Amino acid sequence: MYGLGIVKGLSVTLKHFVETFLDDIHWFGQRNSLATFQTKQGLGGKGMYTVQYPEEKIAVPERFRYIPFLVTYNNDDPEYPGKDWCTSCGICAKVCPPQCIWIVRGTDATTGRPKPEPEQFYIDIDICMNCGYCAEYCPFDAIRMDHDYELASYDRTGNHIYDHSKLTKEIRYWQAIAPTTAAEEMAARGGYDQTDTQKMRKKAGLPASRPGPTSDKPEAAPVAAAAVIPNAVVEAHPTEIPADRVAPEQAAAVSASISSTGSATTAEGKPIVRRRGNAGKAATPGATPSAAAPTTAAPAAAPTATPAAAALAPQQPTPAAPPSNVAASATPAATPEPSKPPAADLNKPATVVRRRNSPPPKKD
Amino acid sequence: MADQAPVRPRDLESAVADLQQRFPDAVKPDTRKGFGGIIIDPAKLVEVATAIRDDLGYNYLSSATAVDYLGQGDHMEMVYHAFRAPEGGPGLVFKAQTPRDNASIPSLIRVWPGADFQEREAYDLHGIHFPGHPNMKRILLWEGFDGHPLRKDWREAYYEEDYKPFESRWPGGHVSRTEEFNPYGHNVRYPAGFDPNTYNPSDQHLYDGQNLGVDIEADPGLKTDRLTVNLGPQHPSTHGVFRMVAQLDGETVEDLEPVMGYLHRNHEQIGERNTWNMNMPFTDRLDYICSMSNNIGYALAVEGLLGKGATVPYRAEVIRVLMAELTRIMNHFWSIGFLLNDLGAFYTPSLYAIETREHILDFFEATSGSRMMCNYSRFGGVARDLPERIHSVVNLLNDKVRDENTMDYLTGLITELLPRAIDEYDRFLTDSEIIKTRAEGVGLLPPDMAIAYSAAGPVLRASGVAYDIRRAQPYSIYPELEFDVAVRYNGDVYDRYLIRIDEIRQSLRILKQILPKLEETKGQSIIGTKNPYSTKAPNGESYGHIENPKGELGFYVVSQGDGKNPWRYHVRAPSFINLTALGEMCKGHKIADVVAILGSIDIVLGETDR
Numbered sequence: 010m011y012g013l014g015i016v017k018g019l020s021v022t023l024k025h026f027v028e029t030f031l032d033d034i035h036w037f038g039q040r041n042s043l044a045t046f047q048t049k050q051g052l053g054g055k056g057m058y059t060v061q062y063p064e065e066k067i068a069v070p071e072r073f074r075y076i077p078f079l080v081t082y083n084n085d086d087p088e089y090p091g092k093d094w095c096t097s098c099g100i101c102a103k104v105c106p107p108q109c110i111w112i113v114r115g116t117d118a119t120t121g122r123p124k125p126e127p128e129q130f131y132i133d134i135d136i137c138m139n140c141g142y143c144a145e146y147c148p149f150d151a152i153r154m155d156h157d158y159e160l161a162s163y164d165r166t167g168n169h170i171y172d173h174s175k176l177t178k179e180i181r182y183w184q185a186i187a188p189t190t191a192a193e194e195m196a197a198r199g200g201y202d203q204t205d206t207q208k209m210r211k212k213a214g215l216p217a218s219r220p221g222p223t224s225d226k227p228e229a230a231p232v233a234a235a236a237v238i239p240n241a242v243v244e245a246h247p248t249e250i251p252a253d254r255v256a257p258e259q260a261a262a263v264s265a266s267i268s269s270t271g272s273a274t275t276a277e278g279k280p281i282v283r284r285r286g287n288a289g290k291a292a293t294p295g296a297t298p299s300a301a302a303p304t305t306a307a308p309a310a311a312p313t314a315t316p317a318a319a320a321l322a323p324q325q326p327t328p329a330a331p332p333s334n335v336a337a338s339a340t341p342a343a344t345p346e347p348s349k350p351p352a353a354d355l356n357k358p359a360t361v362v363r364r365r366n367s368p369p370p371k372k373d
Numbered sequence: 374m375a376d377q378a379p380v381r382p383r384d385l386e387s388a389v390a391d392l393q394q395r396f397p398d399a400v401k402p403d404t405r406k407g408f409g410g411i412i413i414d415p416a417k418l419v420e421v422a423t424a425i426r427d428d429l430g431y432n433y434l435s436s437a438t439a440v441d442y443l444g445q446g447d448h449m450e451m452v453y454h455a456f457r458a459p460e461g462g463p464g465l466v467f468k469a470q471t472p473r474d475n476a477s478i479p480s481l482i483r484v485w486p487g488a489d490f491q492e493r494e495a496y497d498l499h500g501i502h503f504p505g506h507p508n509m510k511r512i513l514l515w516e517g518f519d520g521h522p523l524r525k526d527w528r529e530a531y532y533e534e535d536y537k538p539f540e541s542r543w544p545g546g547h548v549s550r551t552e553e554f555n556p557y558g559h560n561v562r563y564p565a566g567f568d569p570n571t572y573n574p575s576d577q578h579l580y581d582g583q584n585l586g587v588d589i590e591a592d593p594g595l596k597t598d599r600l601t602v603n604l605g606p607q608h609p610s611t612h613g614v615f616r617m618v619a620q621l622d623g624e625t626v627e628d629l630e631p632v633m634g635y636l637h638r639n640h641e642q643i644g645e646r647n648t649w650n651m652n653m654p655f656t657d658r659l660d661y662i663c664s665m666s667n668n669i670g671y672a673l674a675v676e677g678l679l680g681k682g683a684t685v686p687y688r689a690e691v692i693r694v695l696m697a698e699l700t701r702i703m704n705h706f707w708s709i710g711f712l713l714n715d716l717g718a719f720y721t722p723s724l725y726a727i728e729t730r731e732h733i734l735d736f737f738e739a740t741s742g743s744r745m746m747c748n749y750s751r752f753g754g755v756a757r758d759l760p761e762r763i764h765s766v767v768n769l770l771n772d773k774v775r776d777e778n779t780m781d782y783l784t785g786l787i788t789e790l791l792p793r794a795i796d797e798y799d800r801f802l803t804d805s806e807i808i809k810t811r812a813e814g815v816g817l818l819p820p821d822m823a824i825a826y827s828a829a830g831p832v833l834r835a836s837g838v839a840y841d842i843r844r845a846q847p848y849s850i851y852p853e854l855e856f857d858v859a860v861r862y863n864g865d866v867y868d869r870y871l872i873r874i875d876e877i878r879q880s881l882r883i884l885k886q887i888l889p890k891l892e893e894t895k896g897q898s899i900i901g902t903k904n905p906y907s908t909k910a911p912n913g914e915s916y917g918h919i920e921n922p923k924g925e926l927g928f929y930v931v932s933q934g935d936g937k938n939p940w941r942y943h944v945r946a947p948s949f950i951n952l953t954a955l956g957e958m959c960k961g962h963k964i965a966d967v968v969a970i971l972g973s974i975d976i977v978l979g980e981t982d983r
Contacts, residue, residue: 017805020800052782052790068767068773070739070765071766072739072740072742073738106537108538109542140746140748186766189760
């Protein structure tokens with residue numbers, strides 16, 4: 010009979026129509042529950058369900074990739090607070106299909122030699138195509154794909170070139186947004202610490218990697234801790250920290266270790282350069298040299314433990330470091346490292362400051 | 374009858390030998406290292422091509438493209454890939470060379486009408502002339518474009534460097550937005566004598582040869598005015614920025630010419646500047662509905678170059694087939710939905726289709742990190758294994774989280790949701806008299822014409838040609854999978870609708886066989902290379918083609934010199950080549966049917982315009 014096909018077809022729309030209302034009755038009053046979302050957006054879903062964006066948002070899956078970000082150690086990390094995982098090897102810039110990454114390797118202020126951390130790192134997010142190659146090929150797990158997809162801004166001219174500070178996020182952020190992947194990567198690295206740091210630690214005779222915090226145990230920080238830079242301090246006016254806040258004992262210890270271990274520095278080569286990088290980083294903005302020194306602190310030598318930011322901020326002027334410095338000098342390979350960076354920072358704070366809070370890119 | 378037909382050489386070698394014997398002067402093998410096929414003297418190209426088609430049975434011209442060998446012999450070369458349809462088997466590659474200056478190669482449009490757009494493309498992008506082509510004009514670029522961008526000595530107005538990775542994109546030492554280096558108005562160069570201020574896009578060139586301006590008095594057969602209607606570029610039924618210039622006699626289409634290139638971005642030139650690896654995410658942007666299988670096609674082509682250096686492990690093949698078939702289902706749902714939109718069933722069918730597709734995209738997103746721009750294949754495997762769980766966590770302000778076992782999700786998807794959805798869809802639409810009235814007998818494409826016009830995919834198979842690359846030139850693990858090549862025989866819009874339903878069912882059959890294989894291979898390696906970030910390909914050529922949902926997607930890649938970047942990167946885009954037959958399919962139908970016919974071809978402008 011002509012028209013039967015249409016009726017058959019309309020029965021499908023009718024089914025959908027009725028089902029929607031029946032299903033609404035079934036879930037009546039539970040609209041906002043997570044179970045409703047999971048069922049209705051899942052394979053067994055019937056009827057209609059609208060996620061009320063932007064009031065509600067569907068969390069993206071772990072592997073979701075958007076704009077890249079740079080991983081650093083947590084700012085309250087007892088040994089390498091806020092240290093970049095990036096060694097500025099430049100592979101990300103080389104593999105980037107649309108070539109949106111600009112990276113400048115840092116130079117050590119005293120020796121003039123390149124050091125394995127980025128001095129400048131820019132990503133033009135208008136060019137970025139979110140392919141994820143930079144994260145995939147990064148040998149240090151130092152660049153990862155973010156989940157934040159709400160990037161709209163009122164000004165396209167300035168806001169869309171992300172600089173180092175805007176790109177930087179702590180490792181705990183990555184562990185939070187992608188716990189499974191972060192755990193897999195940690196297993197592949199052979200521990201919590203960054204690969205290069207692990208090598209350096211091994212050379213220094215320390216255990217290769219610390220247990221480190223994980224997504225399910227974010228507080229499981231290692232016991233060793235001397236000082237911590239709270240995040241707020243790092244971000245706040247770094248240039249205003251006067252040089253006289255550096256404890257004189259610290260300065261003395263620094264110069265002493267420079268003179269005593271000058272040859273060791275060259276002999277050690279790489280690891281020292283890397284360590285210097287750490288310390289330099291640690292001593293960035295808010296940190297006084299006393300905060301930098303604990304990079305070498307062996308677990309046993311660590312006097313303080315709790316990384317409570319508020320409590321630690323006032324500690325900064327106090328020279329808590331020298332004892333740990335002395336203790337560390339027992340480990341031969343580790344001795345030279347703490348020395349130079351603080352000195353460098355004392356002399357030329359500008360180099361460090363510019364990296365952390367770089368001025369917005371010039372526009373000609 | 375059988376003994377009257379010419380005895381065809383069975384295999385490729387004897388076909389080539391046969392050809393060399395018959396045309397000893399004109400045919401010689403291509404002996405360059407890494408290359409294959411034969412080189413034909415352009416003077417005899419048409420004659421030899423006719424023999425290849427008629428006597429040797431390579432009746433299906435899959436791809437025709439040009440390569441500029443500047444500094445590697447200093448000649449231009451047209452490369453043709455011909456196959457036997459529907460028998461299948463390896464293809465015959467033949468080439469014709471011409472000097473770079475005044476490059477000219479006889480047109481093969483009389484032998485294979487399917488060469489039409491491809492030759493126009495070669496003219497447009499490479500500047501090769503094709504004497505004998507009736508409509509030799511630019512196809513993707515406009516008249517105010519200076520030069521031919523795929524010539525190796527061509528430079529764009531805002532030129533950075535020849536090859537990526539660039540020394541620096543910001544040589545000034547600080548980062549600025551590219552827009553500032555490349556200001557509007559200065560990022561363009563016009564040909565000599567072209568003034569954009571006086572340029573009047575009269576489109577006269579489009580109407581040339583359309584027999585317009587006919588003297589009605591002198592043509593008593595013409596009862597009405599002959600008029601030209603432009604459908605598009607902005608038109609809801611063109612699936613993008615696409616234009617059809619239709620010449621009408623009353624409501625009947627007398628002639629129709631597709632006009633494209635509005636979304637042209639010179640994908641191939643970008644591809645030749647990129648390294649091999651960098652092209653992978655760019656292939657996502659071709660047919661953005663099917664990025665997963667685009668990746669596979671490109672990976673196949675480059676794996677052909679790398680040879681043993683990139684062996685794909687079994688699990689990676691299983692995952693690739695899983696992805697390719699899910700993509701096919703997704704694409705067909707999408708295309709049917711929008712075909713119905715074009716037929717006037719406004720958005721109910723397409724929203725049902727999109728709803729189903731979304732479940733597949735959820736899986737893609739959890740696996741590859743992106744719903745549509747998957748970037749998932751790598752040379753020698755896939756980027757990452759399937760996740761253990763489809764899992765999201767509360768972060769930022771996202772509160773709607775989910776956590777499901779991936780295999781359970783896949784099983785539910787393949788064995789329950791998708792079969793149910795396609796059955797429902799079938800019940801919803803197939804018997805509808807309205808659809809039948811609109812679609813049956815419309816846009817006829819007979820089988821011989823479908824082959825001649827190089828139509829591919831569902832368009833070809835709906836015309837009764839059972840040519841499916843998964844069977845004709847099998848790749849991946851398709852030989853060990855059980856499925857049928859869906860064929861329909863009427864070659865109209867309705868059959869092109871039906872065949873997509875059939876193919877979804879066949880894909881589900883494949884997927885049901887894939888599920889146990891996924892379980893078996895759990896934990897095995899997913900990539901056969903170390904996957905270094907810079908792939909070096911040995912010199913040579915490779916044509917990797919797969920049965921994409923829209924038809925044969927081919928990548929012709931050539932490596933020369935140090936092999937860090939593709940010397941030639943050509944995309945044989947099914948959406949583009951399927952449009953060659955659009956004019957023929959529309960002739961004699963009403964203007965309202967044009968929309969349905971276009972919808973039944975299923976084009977995506979990202980791939981058509983490249």
